[in-house]
Amino acid sequence: MELNGAEIVVRCLQEEGVDYVFGYPGGAVLYLYDELFKQDKVKHILVRHEQGAVHAADGYSRSTEKIGVALVTSGPGVTNAVTGIATAYMDSIPMVIITGQVPTHAIGLDAFQECDTVGITRPCVKHNFLVKNVKDLALTIKKAFYIARTGRPGPVVVDIPKDVTIAKTEFEYPRTVSMRSYNPIVKGHAGQIKKAIQLLLRAKRPMIYTGGGVVLGNAAVELVQLVRWLGFPCTNTLMGLGAYPASDGQFVGMLGMHGTYEANMAMQHCDVLLAVGARFDDRVIGNPQHFSKEPRTIIHIDIDPSSISKRVKVDVPIVGNVREVMQDMSKQLRASKDKPDHGALKAWWKQIDVWRGRNCLKYERTSKVIKPQSVVEKLHELTRGDAFVTSDVGQHQMWAAQFYKFSKPRRWINSGGLGTMGFGLPAAMGVQFAHPKATVACITGEGSIQMCIQELSTCKQYHLPIKIVNLNNRYLGMVRQWQQIDYSSRYSGSYMDALPDFVKLAEAYGHVGMRIEKTADVEPALKEALKLKDRLVFMDFITDQTENVWPMVKAGKGLSEMLLGSEDL
Amino acid sequence: MRHIISVLLENESGALSRVVGLFSARGYNIETLTVAPTEDPSLSRMTVVTTGSDEVIEQINKQLNKLIEVVKVVDLSDGEHIERELMLVKVRAIGKGREEMKRMTDIFRGRIIDVTDKDYTIELTGTGAKLDAFLNAIDRAAILETVRTGASGIGRGDRALKI
Numbered sequence: 001m002e003l004n005g006a007e008i009v010v011r012c013l014q015e016e017g018v019d020y021v022f023g024y025p026g027g028a029v030l031y032l033y034d035e036l037f038k039q040d041k042v043k044h045i046l047v048r049h050e051q052g053a054v055h056a057a058d059g060y061s062r063s064t065e066k067i068g069v070a071l072v073t074s075g076p077g078v079t080n081a082v083t084g085i086a087t088a089y090m091d092s093i094p095m096v097i098i099t100g101q102v103p104t105h106a107i108g109l110d111a112f113q114e115c116d117t118v119g120i121t122r123p124c125v126k127h128n129f130l131v132k133n134v135k136d137l138a139l140t141i142k143k144a145f146y147i148a149r150t151g152r153p154g155p156v157v158v159d160i161p162k163d164v165t166i167a168k169t170e171f172e173y174p175r176t177v178s179m180r181s182y183n184p185i186v187k188g189h190a191g192q193i194k195k196a197i198q199l200l201l202r203a204k205r206p207m208i209y210t211g212g213g214v215v216l217g218n219a220a221v222e223l224v225q226l227v228r229w230l231g232f233p234c235t236n237t238l239m240g241l242g243a244y245p246a247s248d249g250q251f252v253g254m255l256g257m258h259g260t261y262e263a264n265m266a267m268q269h270c271d272v273l274l275a276v277g278a279r280f281d282d283r284v285i286g287n288p289q290h291f292s293k294e295p296r297t298i299i300h301i302d303i304d305p306s307s308i309s310k311r312v313k314v315d316v317p318i319v320g321n322v323r324e325v326m327q328d329m330s331k332q333l334r335a336s337k338d339k340p341d342h343g344a345l346k347a348w349w350k351q352i353d354v355w356r357g358r359n360c361l362k363y364e365r366t367s368k369v370i371k372p373q374s375v376v377e378k379l380h381e382l383t384r385g386d387a388f389v390t391s392d393v394g395q396h397q398m399w400a401a402q403f404y405k406f407s408k409p410r411r412w413i414n415s416g417g418l419g420t421m422g423f424g425l426p427a428a429m430g431v432q433f434a435h436p437k438a439t440v441a442c443i444t445g446e447g448s449i450q451m452c453i454q455e456l457s458t459c460k461q462y463h464l465p466i467k468i469v470n471l472n473n474r475y476l477g478m479v480r481q482w483q484q485i486d487y488s489s490r491y492s493g494s495y496m497d498a499l500p501d502f503v504k505l506a507e508a509y510g511h512v513g514m515r516i517e518k519t520a521d522v523e524p525a526l527k528e529a530l531k532l533k534d535r536l537v538f539m540d541f542i543t544d545q546t547e548n549v550w551p552m553v554k555a556g557k558g559l560s561e562m563l564l565g566s567e568d569l
Numbered sequence: 570m571r572h573i574i575s576v577l578l579e580n581e582s583g584a585l586s587r588v589v590g591l592f593s594a595r596g597y598n599i600e601t602l603t604v605a606p607t608e609d610p611s612l613s614r615m616t617v618v619t620t621g622s623d624e625v626i627e628q629i630n631k632q633l634n635k636l637i638e639v640v641k642v643v644d645l646s647d648g649e650h651i652e653r654e655l656m657l658v659k660v661r662a663i664g665k666g667r668e669e670m671k672r673m674t675d676i677f678r679g680r681i682i683d684v685t686d687k688d689y690t691i692e693l694t695g696t697g698a699k700l701d702a703f704l705n706a707i708d709r710a711a712i713l714e715t716v717r718t719g720a721s722g723i724g725r726g727d728r729a730l731k732i
Binding site: 118119122123126127130147179180181182304305306308309310313 | 578579583586587590594624627628631632634635637638639640732
């Protein structure tokens with residue numbers, strides 16, 4: 001059957017099982033929008049800014065196993081989307097972003113709303129395509145979905161000139177796709193796995209450190225099995241939270257710059273480290289020279305070979321799908337005659353319990369001024385740890401990670417790699433579309449929320465009952481914290497004067513607004529908000545202005561050089 | 570350490586800029602880079618000469634492999650290999666210098682490919698070091714213009730980069 005390009009795009013999206021496309025129309029995508037209008041299988045969600053579209057598609061993807069899809073027009077549509085694309089790229093989120101382009105004959109002539117989309121997005125996508133011929137369109141979209149979801153996932157941009165969307169060709173959606181230049185490895189090397197198992201069974205002070213790869217690879221069940229059988233301590237990175245239940249005794253908390261004392265000390269002093277789907281990021285292991293000073297043997301499982309031995313030299317690299325590799329490991333461990341060294345483990349746990357005894361996440365619980373940590377703790381309690389929680393970037397993000405004890409994967413949705421303020425609210429929209437019945441909370445701050453606040457309007461249009469927890473300390477808190485510690489309290493540009501009245505603002509958008517100023521009011525307010533199941537509630541918590549995130553490893557320092565509180569300054 | 574890396578990649582528009590973009594984005598060095606289609610017109614072959622520590626070279630290798638359009642990557646410096654570069658030099662060739670320039674070209678096994686009553690254009694192939702040596706051997710002041718292709722490389726013996 002002969003179809004035009006726009007019809008082909010919509011048919012391809014249907015074939016891929018796409019439910020939602022988050023987008024914003026414009027001249028170059030009018031034929032595409034016209035085709036979307038004529039059907040109802042693929043639902044279009046109109047955002048208020050292209051950054052919001054991409055973050056929403058991103059949140060949708062992170063909270064499911066599906067590919068997020070966004071649709072934007074050429075020129076400014078694309079440049080506005082770039083922050084969202086880069087956010088997804090840094091956190092390896094599978095997405096397909098369809099961008100309109102000026103007609104092929106106008107490309108390169110500085111046409112109205114023209115930009116070099118392939119050039120601008122090249123460094124922040126897994127791959128991108130410019131489709132110049134309608135005959136290539138279906139196969140290109142097939143490839144885009146295939147590349148986005150396989151191997152180390154990531155965003156793929158498909159740039160489609162306007163004339164291609166109206167040109168006609170025979171349509172048949174390819175069933176399969178194979179590319180000679182792209183064949184991700186799935187199965188781990190058997191010899192390497194064997195070596196890893198011997199090392200794990202001989203370990204005296206073992207540690208298991210896992211990242212976003214375990215969440216993205218849907219390997220939480222396999223991780224829990226492996227960790228429980230071994231009896232080893234386990235830590236998750238910011239991106240990996242929820243992969244191992246926080247309530248479990250073998251979990252030592254998040255590690256890194258604002259990780260727990262016990263997690264960081266165990267990382268630093270272990271003799272065998274098993275890293276799974278993690279990348280030894282600078283916010284995770286601090287100074288790599290300091291980290292490498294302690295002798296330890298490192299086993300690293302990752303789907304991306306370039307993540308292995310990038311910042312820290314690895315002894316036993318295992319390239320493969322983390323789920324399959326951990327399945328293989330568990331099977332072989334169970335079959336092995338040898339067992340973990342229980343005597344040594346007992347001593348190691350004793351040491352870890354001493355570190356735990358420092359109670360590094362303590363904060364003043366009797367304060368009348370609202371402590372931001374207490375709001376997150378209360379939210380956890382009242383939602384029974386079962387909400388989807390998105391966040392923006394800054395102090396509130398760290399408190400959310402520290403105090404909302406995630407017990408399931410894909411519940412914690414935040415921009416870890418790029419650290420994009422403005423991510424939380426649009427991401428929460430994507431999550432709510434994917435899980436219409438679930439409680440979705442966006443923990444944010446008064447700085448971050450204002451970066452994509454226009455999406456409150458989208459939430460109204462689609463009746464998204466998101467619960468916004470605004471930890472309002474009237475400062476760009478993380479910046480202020482660093483300025484206090486490293487710049488002699490010169491708060492340059494970190495105080496925000498003339499904040500809006502968030503209650504009125506929420507009401508102006510048609511939502512419910514609440515201001516909470518006293519600790520005693522935190523719980524009633526949260527309860528009331530959670531009861532309003534069909535309304536978006538914007539809770540503006542006026543929190544302690546000078547509270548800092550503890551503990552902390554300062555940038556460039558080693559993991560064992562932690563500051564546990566202001567007394568260490 | 571200097572490395573010479575051969576890359577087979579899809580002969581598609583944009584593939585070259587992905588490689589070049591990767592080197593600049595990650596701060597890797599490029600000393601020379603050459604690229605042209607192979608006997609299979611759907612593939613291009615690129616030779617990159619770069620320098621870096623073992624860790625950096627390992628990352629370059631992995632990052633190149635990660636590019637979707639890259640089919641194969643071989644670090645030729647890992648084994649015996651041959652390297653050649655082509656240089657064209659336009660030189661002033663007058664008076665006594667004219668005969669001397671012809672002699673030097675013969676010694677370096679170059680060829681004079683264009684002649685006027687005042688100038689020669691010389692074609693020379695060899696390793697980069699040989700081309701440097703030629704430029705050092707002739708009268709510097711006589712050089713009007715040089716153009717070099719950068720190195721192309723191939724493995725010795727039956728080592729072949731094929732898909």
